[in-house]
Amino acid sequence: MTIGDVKEILEAEVLEGGDRMDEHVETACGSDLMSDVLAFVKDKTVLITGLINPHVVRTSEMLDITCIVFARGKKPNPEILEEAAESGITVLATKMTTYTACGELYIHGLPGTKKRTGAEGA
Amino acid sequence: MAILMEKKFPVEAGAYETAGEASTTIKRTLKQLGVSAEVLRHVSVACYEVELNLVIHSEGGTLTLQVEPDKVTLISEDVGPGIPDIEKAMTEGYSTANAEARTLGFGAGMGLPNMKRNATAFDIQSEVGRGTTITMSFALSS
DSSP states (O other): OBHHHHHHHTTOEEEEOGGGTTOBOOEEEEOSOHHHHTTBOOSSEEEEESOOSHHHHHHHHHHTOOEEEEOTTOOOOHHHHHHHHHHTOEEEEOSSOHHHHHHHHHHTTOOBOOOBSSTTOO | OOOOEEEEEEEOTTOTTTTTHHHHHHHHHHHHTTOOHHHHHHHHHHHHHHHHHHHHHSSOEEEEEEEOSSEEEEEEEEOSOOOSOHHHHTSTTOOOOOHHHHHTTOOSSOHHHHHHHHOSEEEEEEETTTEEEEEEEEESOO
């Protein structure tokens, strides 16, 4: 699935990275808890979250998350978008709730992340 | 083995706004040095967790990055308050984080165990009233 597909499925607005709609994503995760996000491997992953602060972007950069979707119509301030631009992370905003956004992507074939971070995985 | 590079980053207690900046710099530095994506992810996750711990729990400290030909080492040293029960602190889900940290999406009690999982070698020394030192190394050849 491409980020452009994610945008269409979630009826989302592109806030950052409009030139990266052809990039591929393979998994997704939905969480407001960055501690939990950091515990799972994110490779070509979309993060759907209702949490808005610079740590969402910083956590995403640490894990090489490809795209952040802010749910429930929330929009980040310009400073957060600037950090995302520096990190090369695409940012979308959808009016859907986190649950619905995750469900829509799942039924369109985007699976969840499973592998724990760390040397042993599991 | 010879240390090719050493960098120190002071981390201020309670500086939630800037928390993560040292980790971002460290990640970008290692990427420029050509560290593989897999190792880079382990270092980045552990580094971010330990930097946040310094901001959330410590009275201030320093994060040191050392690069050697065969490994990367991260050392977190703080000036207090120290951890009374390390075994408990290493348990997933156990957290003493404050409301501010939780509001930002942290304090789930995953930090220390996640660092240990990501590092090739992990050591924690702590004394109440003195401070905590965490040393993590990451093998570069895998």
